[in-house]
Amino acid sequence: MKKQFFAEDTVKVAKALLGKIIQYNKTSGVITETEAYKGYEDPASHAFRKTQRSAVMYESYGKIYVYFIYGNYYCLNITTERNKPGAVLIRAVKPLKGIKIMAKRRGISINDKKPKSSVNLTNGPGKLCQAFGITKALNNTAVGDKIKVFSKPSKKFEIVEASRIGIKKAKNLKWRFYIKGSEFISKR
């Protein structure tokens, strides 16, 4: 995607990212679930306050923001909006290429005869980072530099708007979006 794609309203970008392909480190997948975080009006956003960690969201749009959470996991975001802090959290993807590599990185075994066994690879923000080998080292890199995002012709799909998961602040905001009917959706 062109950098300009990410200069728009965060909620708009979150929806527009659904169905796009994300590629990095010999693996790729279709984005199936996202969440919008507007730093200027959302207390749940890390950018609600400007800190060392959230600085990248203030600097520019179209950048990778990776943060470490719960002592174990990374979460992948892409910064949005011109002159305002915001980001879209990538919550789940459907694996396309490098499924065996993903399984190895995740430390789980998958059965080719059971397609459902691959669901557990990337149906959550921490899981997909592990499957793609995404770490904090990618923080502040431009989209298209190491992590690439692009569109490909795909079937039409319906977008579902829902409440965000695991959020204590600003629970009421319906800023989670996912592809209707997809198996690759985070659980809670």
Place this chain on the structure above:
DNA sequence: TCTCAGATCGTCT
């Protein structure tokens, strides 16, 4: 120094 998180997994019913 203290608190707790944009999550996951294992264990229980």
Place this chain on the structure above:
DNA sequence: GACGATCTGAGAT
């Protein structure tokens, strides 16, 4: 399906 344990590090006090 529901719930508790768990890890490290960023931000608050």
